[in-house]
Amino acid sequence: MPFTYEFQRPALAVDCVVFGLREDPAGGDQRLVVLLIERGIEPFRGHWALPGGFVRVGETLDQAAERELVEESGLEVAYLEQLYTFGSLDRDPRERVVSVSYFALVNPVQHRLAPGSDAAKAEWFDVRTLPALAFDHEEILAKGLERLRSKVRYRPIGFGLLPERFTLTQLQRMYETILGKDLDKRNFRKKIASLGFVVATEEIERGVPRRAARLFRFDRPAYDALSERGFDLDLV
Amino acid sequence: MPFTYEFQRPALAVDCVVFGLREDPAGGDQRLVVLLIERGIEPFRGHWALPGGFVRVGETLDQAAERELVEESGLEVAYLEQLYTFGSLDRDPRERVVSVSYFALVNPVQHRLAPGSDAAKAEWFDVRTLPALAFDHEEILAKGLERLRSKVRYRPIGFGLLPERFTLTQLQRMYETILGKDLDKRNFRKKIASLGFVVATEEIERGVPRRAARLFRFDRPAYDALSERGFDLDLV
DNA sequence: ACAAAAGTGTTAGAATTACACCCATGA
DNA sequence: TCATGGGTGTAATTCTAACACTTTTGT
Numbered sequence: 001m002p003f004t005y006e007f008q009r010p011a012l013a014v015d016c017v018v019f020g021l022r023e024d025p026a027g028g029d030q031r032l033v034v035l036l037i038e039r040g041i042e043p044f045r046g047h048w049a050l051p052g053g054f055v056r057v058g059e060t061l062d063q064a065a066e067r068e069l070v071e072e073s074g075l076e077v078a079y080l081e082q083l084y085t086f087g088s089l090d091r092d093p094r095e096r097v098v099s100v101s102y103f104a105l106v107n108p109v110q111h112r113l114a115p116g117s118d119a120a121k122a123e124w125f126d127v128r129t130l131p132a133l134a135f136d137h138e139e140i141l142a143k144g145l146e147r148l149r150s151k152v153r154y155r156p157i158g159f160g161l162l163p164e165r166f167t168l169t170q171l172q173r174m175y176e177t178i179l180g181k182d183l184d185k186r187n188f189r190k191k192i193a194s195l196g197f198v199v200a201t202e203e204i205e206r207g208v209p210r211r212a213a214r215l216f217r218f219d220r221p222a223y224d225a226l227s228e229r230g231f232d233l234d235l236v
Numbered sequence: 237m238p239f240t241y242e243f244q245r246p247a248l249a250v251d252c253v254v255f256g257l258r259e260d261p262a263g264g265d266q267r268l269v270v271l272l273i274e275r276g277i278e279p280f281r282g283h284w285a286l287p288g289g290f291v292r293v294g295e296t297l298d299q300a301a302e303r304e305l306v307e308e309s310g311l312e313v314a315y316l317e318q319l320y321t322f323g324s325l326d327r328d329p330r331e332r333v334v335s336v337s338y339f340a341l342v343n344p345v346q347h348r349l350a351p352g353s354d355a356a357k358a359e360w361f362d363v364r365t366l367p368a369l370a371f372d373h374e375e376i377l378a379k380g381l382e383r384l385r386s387k388v389r390y391r392p393i394g395f396g397l398l399p400e401r402f403t404l405t406q407l408q409r410m411y412e413t414i415l416g417k418d419l420d421k422r423n424f425r426k427k428i429a430s431l432g433f434v435v436a437t438e439e440i441e442r443g444v445p446r447r448a449a450r451l452f453r454f455d456r457p458a459y460d461a462l463s464e465r466g467f468d469l470d471l472v
Numbered sequence: 473a474c475a476a477a478a479g480t481g482t483t484a485g486a487a488t489t490a491c492a493c494c495c496a497t498g499a
Numbered sequence: 500t501c502a503t504g505g506g507t508g509t510a511a512t513t514c515t516a517a518c519a520c521t522t523t524t525g526t
Contacts, residue, residue: 007290009245012334054243061323061334085321085336087297098248098297100321100334169477186480187516210476211523405504422507423489446503447496 010087010096014064015052015137017083017144018075018104021161021177022124030177033124034141035106036133037072043093044134050141051122052099065102073122079105079160084143091136101140103147105160152178156197159218165201167213168192197223246323246332250301251288251373253319253380254311254340257397257413258360266413269360270377271342272369273308279329280370286377287358288335301338309358315341315396320379327372337376339383341396388414392433395454401437403449404428433459 018035036048051072055064061082069075083101091097125131127145130138152158158174159166172188192198197219205212254271272284287308291300297318305311319337327333361367363381366374388394394410395402408424428434433455441448 007247008293008295010248010291011243012246012248055246055323057244058325059244060325061321082320084318085297087291087336089294089296098336100323167478184516184518185478186518189479190481208477209525211478211525213478403505420490421505422491425506426508427488444504445498447498447505449505 008096010098011092012055013052013097013099014055014061014068014102015050015099015140016065016069016102016104017050017141018069018073018077018106019127019144019148019161020106020124021108021174030173031126031128032177034127034130034144035073035075036123036125036131038121038123039134047134048123048125048131049134050101050137052101055100061100062102065100065104069104075104075106077104077160078107079157083140083147086136086140088136099135099140101143103144105148105157107161107163149178156218156223165203165215165217167205167215169213171198171216195226197226244332246334247328248291249288249333249335250291250297250304250338251286251335251376252301252305252338252340253286253377254305254309254313254342255363255380255384255397256342256360257344257410258362266409267362267364268413270363270366270380271309271311272359272361272367274357274359275370283370284359284361284367285370286337286373291336297336298338301336301340305340311340311342313340313396314343315393319376319383322372322376324372335371335376337379339380341384341393343397343399385414392454392459401439401451401453403441403451405449407434407452431462433462 016035020033020035022031022033023029024031035051037051039045039047039049051068053064053068053071055061056067059067062080065080065082066077069077081103083103085098085100087098089096091099127141130141132138133141148157152175158171158178161174162170168189171192172183172185175188176183198216199219199222201215201217203215205215252271256269256271258267258269259265260267271287273287275281275283275285287304289300289304289307291297292303295303298316301316301318302313305313317339319339321334321336323334325332327335363377366377368374369377384393388411394407394414397410398406404425407428408419408421411424412419434452435455435458437451437453439451441451
């Protein structure tokens with residue numbers, strides 16, 4: 001080992017803030033939800049926590065985050081990005097653990113959860129009514145929410161929360177749910193149309209008890225081309 | 237140790253992308269410069285690298301970043317924030333090292349460098365004409381530049397690159413240098429005046445061979461009050 | 473026929489951009 | 500007196516925000 005003794009090798013973990021959208025069972029409202037795991041082992045056994053775990057040998061940080069999500073919940077994420085690294089000295093009561101946090105979005109078909117081995121159970125919680133969390137996970141979650149709310153305004157990440165094909169009303173409701181405010185339907189559609197990377201498909205909704213809406217999709221190549229040439233979106 | 241063997245304890249380092257502004261000796265141009273260290277030890281001995289080093293026992297990540305800056309260059313930073321954590325497997329030829337990168341701004345009076353012990357020498361480089369860097373430091377630096385250029389547009393961090401008291405022309409030139417484009421003097425001043433947190437002092441420049449400009453300062457309490465009530469700036 | 477959401481334009485006000493000259497100072 | 504940057508306003512244009520009714524479809 002070429003390093004002198006005073007350098008530390010803290011344990012290295014990843015923790016994931018996973019967001020989804022869910023229809024409120026009572027009332028037609030939509031809610032922003034986050035995935036939590038009930039811890040099956042100490043410390044904080046029985047407490048709710050963000051899905052996560054230790055980084056393994058030969059595994060990058062991104063890989064560790066994705067693996068933990070699959071292991072603990074069976075999820076495939078539509079969007080994953082690194083959030084922030086938490087390194088206070090006493091964030092884990094066992095010993096020093098540095099945690100690299102991630103921010104993930106999953107679309108509605110993924111919401112069926114298959115809890116894995118080291119998690120007692122996994123559940124979606126409305127971000128406005130969270131239980132007390134283990135470790136410093138409240139701080140991590142707050143950082144994730146902040147990132148979602150700011151980034152969704154200028155990058156097309158919100159599509160990760162929707163199915164492949166979506167209606168403009170679904171798209172608008174997604175923004176309304178994340179930003180916590182109502183948007184004007186006509187102005188919203190004007191803006192979306194002007195962007196050029198939300199394109200109509202030939203399909204329409206099926207099986208709805210009303211006039212069926214046209215389905216749209218996010219055209220990533222079109223977006224990439226635009227953002228290459230220094231394009232700025234400012235959605236909403 | 238409560239952890240099973242397959243978990244890794246990579247060495248943990250911090251690396252800092254430190255920006256400053258410098259007057260071009262030839263021609264009145266201003267340049268955005270970044271601090272690099274010539275490595276005095278292997279690996280990459282003799283190569284230029286970002287200032288940084290290993291995190292010590294009992295030291296948070298932020299503390300490690302600040303300490304490294306003082307040790308390697310004698311700098312006191314005006315602004316420091318965490319940037320991104322790099323965890324590819326082979327970024328260090330010795331063994332796995334995970335690096336938490338930081339992004340720092342220093343003001344001009346700090347530009348006198350006092351190289352420390354484990355750095356052969358420290359020097360400022362124009363960001364447009366960088367040498368080849370050690371490790372994955374080019375990637376880290378690119379991330380830092382990207383962060384600076386995007387964040388400076390909506391947060392008042394650019395003041396970290398200026399002296400306490402500055403003229404409006406200095407402020408404008410700072411934005412022009414970072415963003416790489418010219419701004420209109422009258423529109424720029426109108427915008428700054430409308431923000432309300434760049435306030436005139438009683439002082440004017442001294443010792444300049446021309447009409448002296450009024451000095452302004454950044455009023456942090458005024459900014460904090462504004463940004464509390466959901467204010468959005470959109471500088472420039 | 474009715475309920476429920478889909479779809480569609482215009483106008484007023486606000487914000488942004490383009491643009492040029494006189495002033496004060498020190499050398 | 501000259502060179503240098505300091506300081507200032509207006510008009511055209513673009514963008515944003517407010518606003519309501521008709522259409523389609525399934526029950």
